Amino acid sequence: MSQAEHTGRRGATAGHTGRLLASELRVLFRRWRTWAMLAALAAVPVLIGLAVKFSPGRPPSGRGPAFLDQITDNGLFAGVVGLVVCTPLFLPLTVSVVAGDTIAGEAGLGTLRYLLVAPAGRVRLLVVKYLSSAVFCAAAGIAVVLGGTAVGLALFPLGQATLLSGTQIGPAESFGRLLLMAAYTTVSLLGLAAIGLFASTLTGVPVGAMAATAVLAVVSQILDALDQLDWLHPWLFTDHWLGLADFLRDPVSWDSFGANAWLQAGYIALFGALAYGRFTTKDILA
Structure with a gap:
């Protein structure tokens, strides 16, 4: 095969993956x-902001979710509190629903075999399904931020934000x-x-995959x-979630971000390989 043909085939493969x-x-x-689900996530910081706004007095420091007492000084902290509250339960729950439905949902509907005959290819289909879940992960985080920003701008001033180090930053940097x-x-x-x-x-029942992931x-x-x-903690995929x-x-500490990224990459590699091994040997077209 010539170099031009090889390049053309790679371009066609990338184009098909992009369309899929x-x-x-x-x-x-x-x-x-x-x-x-995105609306429910966005509603969490909105409800927090409304509770703070219409409760008597300033939220006491050290009680309730982290940074709750900062919302009255800078409304953008509604988004921060929203992320802190949603990260342990609500965000994982919504991601479990989407990720658990990727393959099992197609199998349950009977459309999986048609996707593979298309031809999508099993590896390509796995990659595309995972990338769509990753896009939802980003959309879920943004939904919380947008909900918090909206309620913060509507109900609270945009004053100086006090960081954990004691320094203050303006609204733009916040x-x-x-x-x-x-x-x-x-x-x-x-x-x-x-x-x-x-x-x-592992299953053709989406609810089972969703529940297993959430659990x-x-x-x-x-x-x-x-x-x-x-x-065991450094090996758990949730260990750095609240980092x-x-x-x-001030300055920003990137240690947690780096450790978290490497940990998640390890889980992606491990469970991606397990998904590949299972999916490529699974009898679907029978």
Whole structure:
């Protein structure tokens, strides 16, 4: 095969993958379920902001979610509190629904065999399904940020934000750090998305894959809270989930971000390989 033919074939493969991914994202974001989950995530910081606004007095320091007492000084902290509240439960739950439905949903509907005959190819289909879940991870974090920003701008002033180090920053830098926190949250969820993809290859019942993925997220956090298992903590995919607070230091501490990214990459590699091994040997067309 000549170099030109090889290049042309690679370009055609990339083009087909791109079209398949675009089609998958259209299907994902045309579902009412997807938008209902995103709306629910956005509603969390809105409800927090309303509770703070209409409660008597300033929220006491040290009580309630982290940074709750800062919302009255800078409304953008509604988004920060929203991310802190949503990260342990609501974000993993929505990602479990999307990731658990990737392959099992197609199998349950009977459309999986047609996707493979298209031909999409099993490896390409796995990659596209995972990438669509990753896009949802980003959309979920952004939904919380947008909900928090909207309620913060509507109900509270945009004053100086006091960081954990005691220094103060303006509204523009505060919003930039809020976006970094959303990016951190997205990275945190990528390992869970890979687990959900693998679970989805094990069954043709989407609810089973969704539930298994969500339960694993809860169990991992419970294990992470037990001091007796501190030797296990660095290996749990939830260990760095709340490290997003490091973006509220001056200067920003990137240690948690790096450790979290490497940990999630390991889970992506492990469960991606398991999903590949399961899916490529599974009898689907019979």
